[in-house]
Amino acid sequence: MVIAGCDVGSLSAEAVIMKDGSIVASEIIRVRPRPEQSASDVMDAALSKAGMTYKDIEGCFSTGYGREKIPFASGNISEISCHGKGAQWLIPSVRTVIDVGGQDCKVIKVDENGKLVNFVMNDKCAAGTGRFLEFMAKVLGIGIEDLGPQGLSSEQPVSITSFCSVYAETEVLHSIYEGKAVADIAAGINHAMSERVKALVKRVGVEEDICITGGVAKNTGVVKNLEAALQVSAQKLTVDPQLIGALGAALFAREALANQNR
Amino acid sequence: MVTKEAEELTQICETLSNPYLEDWKKEGGKIVGYACTYVPEEIIHAAGMLPYRIRGTGCVGTSLADTWLTRIANCSFARSILELALTGEYDFLDGVVFNNGCDHTRRGFENWKAQQNTPSFMYMLPVPHVITDDGLQWYREEVNSFKDAMEQSFGIEIKDEKLKEAVKVYNETRSLLKQLYELRTQKNPPISGAETLKILLASVSMPREKFNQLLRELLIEIRSREGISDYRARLMLVGSINDDPELIELIEDIGGLVVTDSLCFGARFFWDLDEETGDPMDSITARYYYHIPCPRMYGALPQRLDFLMSAVKEAAVDGVILQSIKFCDLHGVENVLEQKALEKAGIPTLKIEREYGPLADTGRFRTRVQAFLEQIGK
Numbered sequence: 130m131v132i133a134g135c136d137v138g139s140l141s142a143e144a145v146i147m148k149d150g151s152i153v154a155s156e157i158i159r160v161r162p163r164p165e166q167s168a169s170d171v172m173d174a175a176l177s178k179a180g181m182t183y184k185d186i187e188g189c190f191s192t193g194y195g196r197e198k199i200p201f202a203s204g205n206i207s208e209i210s211c212h213g214k215g216a217q218w219l220i221p222s223v224r225t226v227i228d229v230g231g232q233d234c235k236v237i238k239v240d241e242n243g244k245l246v247n248f249v250m251n252d253k254c255a256a257g258t259g260r261f262l263e264f265m266a267k268v269l270g271i272g273i274e275d276l277g278p279q280g281l282s283s284e285q286p287v288s289i290t291s292f293c294s295v296y297a298e299t300e301v302l303h304s305i306y307e308g309k310a311v312a313d314i315a316a317g318i319n320h321a322m323s324e325r326v327k328a329l330v331k332r333v334g335v336e337e338d339i340c341i342t343g344g345v346a347k348n349t350g351v352v353k354n355l356e357a358a359l360q361v362s363a364q365k366l367t368v369d370p371q372l373i374g375a376l377g378a379a380l381f382a383r384e385a386l387a388n389q390n391r
Numbered sequence: 392m393v394t395k396e397a398e399e400l401t402q403i404c405e406t407l408s409n410p411y412l413e414d415w416k417k418e419g420g421k422i423v424g425y426a427c428t429y430v431p432e433e434i435i436h437a438a439g440m441l442p443y444r445i446r447g448t449g450c451v452g453t454s455l456a457d458t459w460l461t462r463i464a465n466c467s468f469a470r471s472i473l474e475l476a477l478t479g480e481y482d483f484l485d486g487v488v489f490n491n492g493c494d495h496t497r498r499g500f501e502n503w504k505a506q507q508n509t510p511s512f513m514y515m516l517p518v519p520h521v522i523t524d525d526g527l528q529w530y531r532e533e534v535n536s537f538k539d540a541m542e543q544s545f546g547i548e549i550k551d552e553k554l555k556e557a558v559k560v561y562n563e564t565r566s567l568l569k570q571l572y573e574l575r576t577q578k579n580p581p582i583s584g585a586e587t588l589k590i591l592l593a594s595v596s597m598p599r600e601k602f603n604q605l606l607r608e609l610l611i612e613i614r615s616r617e618g619i620s621d622y623r624a625r626l627m628l629v630g631s632i633n634d635d636p637e638l639i640e641l642i643e644d645i646g647g648l649v650v651t652d653s654l655c656f657g658a659r660f661f662w663d664l665d666e667e668t669g670d671p672m673d674s675i676t677a678r679y680y681y682h683i684p685c686p687r688m689y690g691a692l693p694q695r696l697d698f699l700m701s702a703v704k705e706a707a708v709d710g711v712i713l714q715s716i717k718f719c720d721l722h723g724v725e726n727v728l729e730q731k732a733l734e735k736a737g738i739p740t741l742k743i744e745r746e747y748g749p750l751a752d753t754g755r756f757r758t759r760v761q762a763f764l765e766q767i768g769k
Contacts, residue, residue, distance in 0.1 A: 194754060209762035233755070245766040250759055252717070252744040 131181065132188045132386065134378030135168050135202060136211065137195030140231030140259060141344060142167035143375040144175035146186070147383070154179035155372050164195025172201065188382035192374050194232075204385055209235055210245045211377030216340050217243035218380055219373075220364045224336040227355070227363075228373070229326060229345035231259040236330050243380070249332045257325030259344050261294045262351075265318045268301050269311060273348075279315040280350035286316035297321060319350030326351075327358045338364050346370035393612040397605040404592035404636065407448055407480055411597035415441055421485040421545065424510075426472065426500070427492035428660045428685065429518045431534060431675045433561050435488075436599060437553035438541050443484065444595035446634040446656075447471035447748055459502035460495070466718045467747035468632055469495035476503045486512030486544070488537065491520075492687055493721055512544045520689050522681065531676045538672070554671035560599050565661040567606045568594070571613070572658065575650045576706045579618025584628065584649025585639040591656060592634060622648035623764050624709040627702060629653045630726055631716040635748045642712065642760050651706035653699055659683045662698075686725040695725070696732050703738055710739040710767045712760070716747050739767045 136143045137160065146154045156175040161167045168191065176182060183201060191202035192211040199205070212228040217239045226237040234251040251257055259273075266273040280286070287304045291297045304314050322345070341363050345351055347370060356362055368376065403409045412422065423435045426445040435442035450471035453462070455478060460470050475481055487510050489500035504513045516537045519526035538549055568591065574581050590609070594602050623646030628639065634656045639649050652658055663682040666674035683698050684691035703711065711733055713726035723744070730740045741763040745756060 194758070207758050207762035207765055209758065210765045233758075244768070245762065247766065248762060249742075250755070 130187055130383070130386065131185050132379050132382045133172070133175070133186045134211070134375040134380070134382060135172055135189060135191045135199055136193040136208065136372075136374035136378060137164045137167050137171075137191065137199065138193040138208070138231055138374070139233075140263075141371065142171040142193070142195075143372050144168075144171040145372055145375040145379050146175050146179050146181065147376075147379050148179075152368065152376070154181075155369070155375070157369065157371055160195075164198040165200060167195065168199040168201070188386040190378040190382040190385070192378040203382065206378060206381045208233075208374045208377075209237055209248050209250065211374045211381065212342050213237040213239035213245050213248075213377065214243040214380050215373035215375075215377030216342055216366070217241075218376070219366060219368065220338065220340055222338045223340050223364060225330075225333075225339040226373075227326060227330060227339060227341045228343040229257070229259060229341065229351075230343040230374075231263075234258050234326055234329055236333050238333060238336060243377075247333055249329055251329055256292050256294055256297075257322065257329060261297070261325070262318065262322060262345060262348065264294055264298055265301055268298055269305070269314055269318075271311065271315070276315050276318060277347070277349035277351065279312050280319040281316075281353070283310070283312040283316035285313050286320055287313050289317045289321040292325065316350065319348065320354050322348075322351045323354035323358050326355055330359060335359055335361060337361060340364040340366060342366070342370045342373040344371045393608055394605075397608040397612070400593050400602075400605050400609055401586055401589040403596050404448065404589050404634075407446070407475065408483055409596060411601060412441070412443070412483065415598060416483060422483060423486040423488060423512070423541075424481060424484040425488040426496055427490050427518075428655050428682065429490055429492060429679055430488050430516055431537075431679050432595075433554060433557035433665070433671075433675050434534070434538050434541065434549060436557040436560065437549045438545065438547055439553075440485070440545075441598060442595070444656075445472055445481070445487070446592070447475065448634065449480070450474050450748060456499075460499055464718060465498075466493075466495040466631075466716050468716055469493075469499040471747055472496070473499040473503055476509075477506065479508075481510075482508075484510045486510050486514065486541075488514045488516055490516045490518050492518070492685065493719070495718065512541070514540055514544075518687075519680075520687060522684065522688055522691055527677065527680050530680045531673070534676050534679075535672065551671055554675065555667075558665045558667055558671055558674065560603065562664050562667065563603050564594055564599060564606075565664055567603060567610065568661045570610060571606075572651065574613060577618060579620045580648065580650055581613050581616035581618045583619060583639075583643055584626075584652070585636040585643055587649075588633070588636045588639055588656065591660070592636075594661075619648060622646055624648070624767055625650045625707060627651045627653075627699075627706065627708040627711045628657075628714065629699065629711060629729065630714040631719045631722040631747075632656060633714075638714075638745075638748075638756075641753055641757060645757065645761050645764065647710075647712075647760055647764055650708060651702045653683065653695070653702060655685060658698075658702065659685065686721040692725075692728060696729065699729055699732070700736065703733070703736075708738070710741065710763060712763070713740055713742045715744055717744055739763070
């Protein structure tokens, strides 16, 4: 059985193709101006990797901000359910999923079947999202992928106290003018980011095991800070954390097919 | 057969003014605006004027209001009604009564009052923040002063018999709206939450006798409907003020049928009745003072929770959406307390902070409501 999931988010789009219960191909792209375009571009690429065509896909669900605009999807599920589903399928002991995406941060609780039990999502604010890291990396003049490794080498992280991304940017600029080392500022940014995520996590509480998904999970500095702040150790994912939403969507497509055939 | 007039009742709310108001003005009638459930409409009605509940309908930006209230600390509903006042959208009002309902609207009205071109009657009606016997006496005196001020400003006399008539008219509205809310508790409710709000908004935007007549007609038609059965879950909506049917449509479009509420453009506004015997000023005052309390009332959380829990039960809701407008301290905090009580009772909840009306970012709201429906397994 070939199934697929497509996650069109605010910054990136992902596609996952599964065959008989394992992932055979996946793709991540930067979003295009229109969600339909992002979806077909990312799915085209994944299909070509798998050596398949749209006709091979028996079921495909979409998720993410653009989930309702995906022409080839047979259904859509919120990214909140998908991240819970995908992460719990990969690591069955996971009960709390912290998904930090481009413009959202979500804390998702699931049961032993990967079903959504409870969740919180950040309110209308970029603090604690990938967008925050993107702003900060830009001010610092480094790539977003360098924030983590750079920060890890710091011994004296600067302190960034503003919750607001705009004011935090001013603080980072101030540190730059003061001549602070890039590593120390990067460490400060990662710490500030984890504090914002922690504030959200505390609203629903932590139930172990936990894992971190979404693009920000790739920032080793944020992950390390967050683990320390929450006093837990996050389970390591065996697939790219950015793909979890699309994976969850594929799993929901599989369930829908199974229900249909029953 | 329902008349065209009754059928069009749900369209009244789409604009601030409407043909009924225009006719009222043409015939020399006066309109007095108010913005809170603690302003007794019966007194304005008994004065021969039309009480009109101020709302933010049609506001698409708040660039003028932001000079007076700040974007970074004030509620977008308060900013929206101030914007409409500043752009002249409320010029059809002959008077405005405001109170200390919440600080955002109060300060909004104070800024409105400070302008050059305001209605001639701009009145502040203070309402006590505690529910006690002494408080009732105080509120009674304030309502009396409000009545005196109306009489003096407009050169009229508000007679007891007119107040008694108003009590009857307003009680009829409340009973009719209650019937509407009872229909919503059915397994297949004949009316959606969005349509209910539209009817409620009409009640505060037109001559009340006419509204009662049209709602009586409409209720017959509503009762004959088949009922909505294709919903995924029955939801209750609580929290900050909402005069925007689109917010409810957003929830209902993805299958969450809103079957009850405890909102101030909702149950809280009409639930309780005036006593029809005795001194009408006494009965009106007591009704407004003791009605289902707003979170502005200190120490009244138990009463609010009682109402919340009974509504959850009556309407057999699957989940409760607790929403608050950003910077709404009253409901923002209340929602946390109510969420805890609901969770303890095993009722799933979704807590959302939002902006008011057209300023809203609907995508994020939608995602959360959809996830909530998935969470409660519907």
